[in-house]
Amino acid sequence: MDELNSQIFLPGFVLVGWTFLINFQHYLTQKKAAKNRDVEYRYFKTYSGDAPDYLSQSREHYKNLYQQPILFYFDWLRLDQF
Template identity: 45%
Template sequence: MDNILIIYPILPVVLMNFIVMFHMRYMIVKAIKKRDVKYKYFRAYEGSAPEYLLTSRHHYKNFFEIPILFYLLCLVLYMIDDVSAIDLWIAWLFVLFKGIHSYIRITSNYVPYRAYSFNVCVFLLFGGWIILVIKIL
């Protein structure tokens, strides 16, 4: 199997990261314009902020948690030159469920659906890491 194929699933996750970042910036501008928060709030993020702004910031921070393990998994698989079909399935399913999680988070933020999609992402990532460890050992 062509090793470069494991890099392709990284690209949509990076794109999602930028989309969420731009969404967060939009929410910051919205909060300032609506006077829901004062500009000085952003010096130390102390004080109260509207829920839509906190949700957006938290969602952006999430992209520097679980996805980091995804990037690392894909890059290690690429480096050891041992990409299988199951690795690609896991990677693309992770992308799908991360996208679902992101969509839910930005729109309805309905916790049961959001939690389900997050848990699927974690399960897929955990499985991918187990497979990687087996390959290395």
């Protein structure tokens, strides 16, 4: 693989690491909300109802992380074929 194609792998690995970090942060936020009884356990089944701001914000970050980066992952993996 030439130098130009190998340069794309660093941002890809950074994005993969960021994805794992946000997943872990979202898990901890949900655990905190459940432990402090800020939401009822039924909230996590349907995600409907009132939720504290910190939980809603974490959920939005989580959802946004799986919209556009998925296309980047797909293209990133295809580069290996060229």
